Amino acid sequence: MGTPRTFAGLPVVGIIEIGDAAVARRALVHGATNNTGWSDRPPALFRVALVTGPRRRRSDNINSAPHGPLWRALRRNLTAHAIHPARLASLAPLRRGEAVVVRECLFGAVFSLAACMCFGDVDDAQVRAMARLVHDFVLLMGGSSSVSGTGHWAKFKLLDKLLQWRLPRQLGDPSTLRRRQAELFLPLIDARRQSSSSARTCKDRVRPYIDSLIDLRVPNDHDDEDNGSKSKVAVGLGRRALTDDEMVSLVSEFLGADRGGLRRVDARPPRRVAHPEIQNTLRRELISNDNRPPPGRGGGMPYLHAVVLESLRMHPPVPFAMRHVQARHLHELLAQDDLRATPVRVHFVLGDIGRDPKAWAAPGEFRPERFLPGGEAEGVGPLPGPNNREIRMMPFGAGPRYCPGMGLAMLHVKCFLSALVREFRWAPPSSSSSSAAVVDLTELDGMFKVMKTPLRARVTPHVH
Numbered sequence: 001m002g003t004p005r006t007f008a009g010l011p012v013v014g015i016i017e018i019g020d021a022a023v024a025r026r027a028l029v030h031g032a033t034n035n036t037g038w039s040d041r042p043p044a045l046f047r048v049a050l051v052t053g054p055r056r057r058r059s060d061n062i063n064s065a066p067h068g069p070l071w072r073a074l075r076r077n078l079t080a081h082a083i084h085p086a087r088l089a090s091l092a093p094l095r096r097g098e099a100v101v102v103r104e105c106l107f108g109a110v111f112s113l114a115a116c117m118c119f120g121d122v123d124d125a126q127v128r129a130m131a132r133l134v135h136d137f138v139l140l141m142g143g144s145s146s147v148s149g150t151g152h153w154a155k156f157k158l159l160d161k162l163l164q165w166r167l168p169r170q171l172g173d174p175s176t177l178r179r180r181q182a183e184l185f186l187p188l189i190d191a192r193r194q195s196s197s198s199a200r201t202c203k204d205r206v207r208p209y210i211d212s213l214i215d216l217r218v219p220n221d222h223d224d225e226d227n228g229s230k231s232k233v234a235v236g237l238g239r240r241a242l243t244d245d246e247m248v249s250l251v252s253e254f255l256g257a258d259r260g261g262l263r264r265v266d267a268r269p270p271r272r273v274a275h276p277e278i279q280n281t282l283r284r285e286l287i288s289n290d291n292r293p294p295p296g297r298g299g300g301m302p303y304l305h306a307v308v309l310e311s312l313r314m315h316p317p318v319p320f321a322m323r324h325v326q327a328r329h330l331h332e333l334l335a336q337d338d339l340r341a342t343p344v345r346v347h348f349v350l351g352d353i354g355r356d357p358k359a360w361a362a363p364g365e366f367r368p369e370r371f372l373p374g375g376e377a378e379g380v381g382p383l384p385g386p387n388n389r390e391i392r393m394m395p396f397g398a399g400p401r402y403c404p405g406m407g408l409a410m411l412h413v414k415c416f417l418s419a420l421v422r423e424f425r426w427a428p429p430s431s432s433s434s435s436a437a438v439v440d441l442t443e444l445d446g447m448f449k450v451m452k453t454p455l456r457a458r459v460t461p462h463v464h
């Protein structure tokens, strides 16, 4: 049984935090698959419509779409087209980047790849503009020092403010950010719309996500709105194309999703700086696999797989999996009658689950070996399946709404980590005497987790 904290003080958004793996499993894996109300997220934060008129809709993306036919169609499109494993092989040449040091360089390398997967061939200036936008979004969501050190309470307050459109001035305003998204993305979307489907396919090395969105037809639903009244246009009439609003939200989600993911990449170099023996073991494994294809699911490189899992266990980049539930489902789950506020939002705290001292030996220590054969976590993967008797970690969530980008994210992390360790030796800067002095793994409180003090390291190329 979990010990949820209630935040009855929050008048608008009642939030329950759950950090107990058994409760998470009952809700997310069993509750959701048995259709007991655990498959919805709260509505989108940025519900600012860009388009007016009779075809105005909610601007949902996959994250925010209610569990139902629209969500299913959007999610299937992403997994079947943009990030299907068979298509990822064609990206190998793009992935051979010169990724060198820490967060921003790494971010640049992964972000150009994500932009290319999303829009096809885009120039450097466009990639930079997209990166700036995503960066501002992360800031807005609390990945900045402006909310550091203030704990969960501040984060919830920030979310609360966002929901009520009362943002602190220095963070900007969601409608401005949404307009900037539209100004940048709509011309690119329109340009793709103008060219025929066959011309688009020939021009790019990979078919970008945006093309699949242009061609996609989703089921009509009930939420076409025109000045607040239900429109009769769409209800029950087959399928429709996506609106500009939805396109912008989906593209932003794709680019932002990768940002959240690759932010986690930055926790790995410091771990290696702090642990030269881990660095050496990893490099030996990489060298002995030199002529093999890029790292996939870990088969050929168990230690690399273990290092990535251990990083995700200790520092899940996304702090919580959110659900929007009716109070009665929560009462059933927790068998508790004394929940004062009517909760509408539940946060499963992923870090608490991965670092639970009841489930892990020395949970605060970085020990990749636990995932190797004979270790306490042999067989534990990044996603708890329905057949797992317990959840040990869930950095990509769990149940029907688990992260569909998991395969791509694991591949990216492994590719960049291998390149960084294969090519460079990582050490503390010469001015510091010990790695502990420079590696501050404190995380900032925000929607995405980042290290409080960005890594400084002495990086020497290995001589081949």
Ligand code: HEM
Binding pocket: 062, 063, 064, 075, 083, 253, 254, 257, 258, 260, 261, 262, 264, 316, 317, 318, 320, 321, 322, 394, 395, 396, 397, 398, 399, 400, 401, 402, 403, 404, 405, 406, 408, 409, 410
């Ligand atoms: C290390 C990288 C990443 C991490 C740790 C991560 C983590 C997560 C988590 C925790 C969730 C919520 C799951 C739940 O509520 O049960 C999620 C959802 C999602 N992620 Fe990721 N993610 C990563 C990368 C990506 C990438 C690369 C993409 C796409 C290209 C992506 C797309 C999504 C989408 C669309 C959802 C919403 C799924 C739905 O509601 O059905 N993520 N992710």
